[in-house]
Amino acid sequence: MPDAYQLAPPLPARLPFERAALTAVAAGLLGLLLTLADADPHRQQTWFYAALGLLSVGTLGWSWLKYGQQPAGVRQDGLWQCASTSRGAAAWVTGLVLTGFYIILYWFPDYLTHLIRPLDGFSHSLRGRPADQWFLYGTFYTLAVALMGARALWKYRHSRYQAIRTLSVMFFQTGFAFILPGLLQLFQKPEFYFSYFWPLKYDYLFPSTVGYLIDNGQALGVFMVFWGAAMSFIATPILTYFYGKRWYCSWVCGCGGLAETAGDPYRHLADKSRAAWRWEVRIIYPIFGLIILITALLWLNTATHNVLLGSISGKAAQWYGFFIGSIFSGVVGVGFYPIFGSRVWCRFGCPMAAYLGLLQKHFSRFRISTNGGQCISCGNCSNACEMGIDVQQYAQRGAPIVRASCVGCGVCSTVCPRGVLNLENGPREGRLLASTLIHADSLRILS
Template identity: 70%
Template structure:
């Protein structure tokens, strides 16, 4: 008994210290948000660099402090505790507020960038240092996007720190976002080369194989531009099928892609909100494959029009490109794809709209070694796997029957295996022979105890 009393007395100051640091983190977050707000509306009265860039740095430090104190002392069993009891992660009032703010930011970014001039000016020193160019709306967006992936990447690292697979996967998306999608494009501009994102390929970055973009890269980038065109073509049509054959679509969707990187980090608290109904699956199939077909037709029409010097299709191909850019490139991937995180889960764009996901999914389902195997005999039907599947797959249905999970939509994030308390699920790259064969189950009728 005395030992227990002493133990509780020793824990009290530690808990008080953790609480104080969490409060300090929240205070820094509040100050940072205030600075960003002042930069947005008061750039004519006070330096936006001081308030905006300074506020961003303070917000980042506060978020890291709060995340560290909130996650490092939680056991693996507690990491998802209370997700459906918090308003922010259960479509409550605060979730709607967050969704409205995210959606509003994307609307302003795409169509009313003048309203963000204070924040754009706030990033001027960083833009000049990295790119030797004035800051613009896309540099502001890239900065915020990268910070979101890095800060919430720390959140994911702490949350899944018991899994080597998830640690490496999270570090991978953080590396590709910071290095390939932020620093490298900026450095290319610094040396007066074409801005290029080496971690994005056609059809996701749909205009990279449009004739106008190819002509611009070759003309302005000289030898480097030729390499960029070669890089994009090789990865779109050669490397992608080969890598998907060996590893499934996870090599890109969960390890490299910036959209997936944001979903796996900043979107992780919302993964359980994905719709698991069969109706949602029908909508998924009905939307994502026509979008892939749309971008294929658009690319073909543009090349036909380019080769015929506009004689065959006239303005039709340009209209296709503009339509796709507005409805898919802006509205779907940005406004809905990220803005609806708190309401529809973190993979709305990846699941329903991404043409790259559709392309990879077809390869994964019919031409890949990847599968998630299940040991149905150990499944206790707890439902954790289905609950936390961000792509809306009813994983439990497969696990109960011992069937391997081979779905075009599966991004191989591995969370279903991580949250399974019995080790029923396993990500594997096996031979294609008997790929759909399930694990043998012992059924009640197979037992002949009395005979």
């Protein structure tokens, strides 16, 4: 039988210790279910922390056995054979569980009471108040980034860039998005996330939020408002000019941090079709324009003492928060990881990504250079791109990659066996060929 018709080799059998680690993960998930089902507060706490311990030990153990005990290097074999990473039954079940959790978290938090109460002690020590559904979510979110970040460190340990980038998102999620906001509440200051800026954290420049921060935070509140405005309109253009959008999307942002760690097994699922590219352009930029419009309307309405627009601008902000801030970024953005890949929100919905992307495409020095003469068309780079970019076609032509959607994660370069791709902050003159090719592609795609 010709090689083209031979069946793919079977997936390697799991080692006994690997099975044991996965069993611990399953036992941890069972422990969370027992926490939900048990009404006794003492047993709730026992089940809950035992579950977190089993999940942590099992995940770390499996990651070490899977990647730490293998030779350094990224192997992509078996991704489309495994049910959990090829939209099989396991992927659909995982997606259903994640989606269901977000729906309950946002709109039916009372069903999570038995998971929230065991965290009261931890919440009191960190924030000086009982836990709520958002503290539960923050704990789960940070734990996921930490555990799957450890997996990424073992998987990409041969790449210094990937190691530093992974440590960076772990640090910002743990320190800036979890511990620091909690400590602010402990000292009776407004809760504030220093690693999130407008337009992603869209309400930080709304008149009501600005007034609340200044009134309740005094000098610190004024600094928070200044920090948010300066990061959005001064630091973001400067940093993007030198480093592209990667400085935020792949190094700082909590959404990107979860995508790069917990979402790493699903990065190959991103749609590479031209139809997906069309939808990307048609959705993300109108969302960016919408939040600009809402912010402007809110300030205009405030300037006229609510005479000009009344409650219309406020209702627009509420609907934006419901459809974009909750359903798109949470339910769809994370719940659909196992089906559509890890960057659905970043690619199609995030207004910060749109803002950074426009700066990166038209203003930044960042690019990914390619050496077409060395490309062997293996497809590893395109397969690894979580933003749906067909990297291979650029590599084959030797064209530099300057795309608004590229988050500069560098995994395409890391998985390339020939060193064809290189992340650079080069002179803008070197971007001319890329801009010409991209403009031609855009005209063809949108026509």
